[in-house]
Amino acid sequence: MRIDIVTIFPEFFSVLDVSLLGRARQTGLIELGVHDLRDFTSDRHRTVDDTPYGGGAGMVMKPEPWGEALDGILDLSGTLGADAPVVIFPSPAGELFTQKLAQELAAEPQLVFGCGRYEGIDQRVVDYASTRARVRLVSLGDYVLNGGEVATMAMIEAIGRLIPGVVGNPQSLVEESHSDGLLEYPSYTKPGEWRGFEVPPVLLSGNHAAIAKWRHDQQLERTRAVRPDLLPPDLAVAEDAAPRA
Numbered sequence: 001m002r003i004d005i006v007t008i009f010p011e012f013f014s015v016l017d018v019s020l021l022g023r024a025r026q027t028g029l030i031e032l033g034v035h036d037l038r039d040f041t042s043d044r045h046r047t048v049d050d051t052p053y054g055g056g057a058g059m060v061m062k063p064e065p066w067g068e069a070l071d072g073i074l075d076l077s078g079t080l081g082a083d084a085p086v087v088i089f090p091s092p093a094g095e096l097f098t099q100k101l102a103q104e105l106a107a108e109p110q111l112v113f114g115c116g117r118y119e120g121i122d123q124r125v126v127d128y129a130s131t132r133a134r135v136r137l138v139s140l141g142d143y144v145l146n147g148g149e150v151a152t153m154a155m156i157e158a159i160g161r162l163i164p165g166v167v168g169n170p171q172s173l174v175e176e177s178h179s180d181g182l183l184e185y186p187s188y189t190k191p192g193e194w195r196g197f198e199v200p201p202v203l204l205s206g207n208h209a210a211i212a213k214w215r216h217d218q219q220l221e222r223t224r225a226v227r228p229d230l231l232p233p234d235l236a237v238a239e240d241a242a243p244r245a
């Protein structure tokens with residue numbers, strides 16, 4: 001997969017040199033281009049923002065540097081179709097980033113992240129990019145970050161580890177939180193007793209069916225307790241609840 005990032009803080013993404021994604025880059029599974037938006041300005045001060053039309057607090061990112069940066073990254077000869085690159089603008093006003101969206105994006109050959117700062121990017125940048133690419137505004141959740149950089153990092157990590165070969169043991173992708181719509185069950189390792197806390201005996205029983213049932217029950221219990229919104233309707237009531245008359 002090819003990933004391009006446009007940002008005014010390119011040094012921010014040096015952490016992508018290390019760990020799992022660093023190795024994926026070394027082995028060629030992920031190809032990364034980080035582009036400094038200021039390199040696409042044409043004035044002496046390398047200006048990327050200006051005051052908002054209509055008034056209001058804060059600054060808005062100017063369209064011209066974005067246009068130059070995107071033109072350089074996107075293949076302008078391509079027509080806008082199902083195989084057009086995907087451009088993601090991280091934004092608290094976007095659709096929610098989920099494991100499902102991460103899975104979808106992990107299958108793409110090219111992703112471009114446009115990191116906005118200040119109060120946002122001139123809307124015409126999004127409109128223009130939409131004529132060249134499949135554009136998505138994506139939010140991490142209902143809170144506000146200072147810019148798209150941290151959100152981009154989170155998305156690249158979630159997407160990158162779903163690319164075949166990036167995570168060593170593919171089975172570890174199957175049993176984790178959210179891959180089946182439920183939160184993960186609790187895990188234990190040796191010793192069997194630690195500071196007075198014991199490992200649940202069922203995990204030592206060798207009874208694989210009982211272990212599987214216990215783990216599934218734990219997933220349901222956890223999900224019901226903290227994320228009932230994730231439960232499918234048929235699991236939304238406790239399984240041991242008395243059937244309604």
Ligand code: 6GU
Pocket residue numbers: 089090091092138139140141142143144145146147148151
């Ligand atoms: Cl994607 N961007 C910003 N600036 N704030 C956010 C966000 C994104 N997701 C949640 N908050």
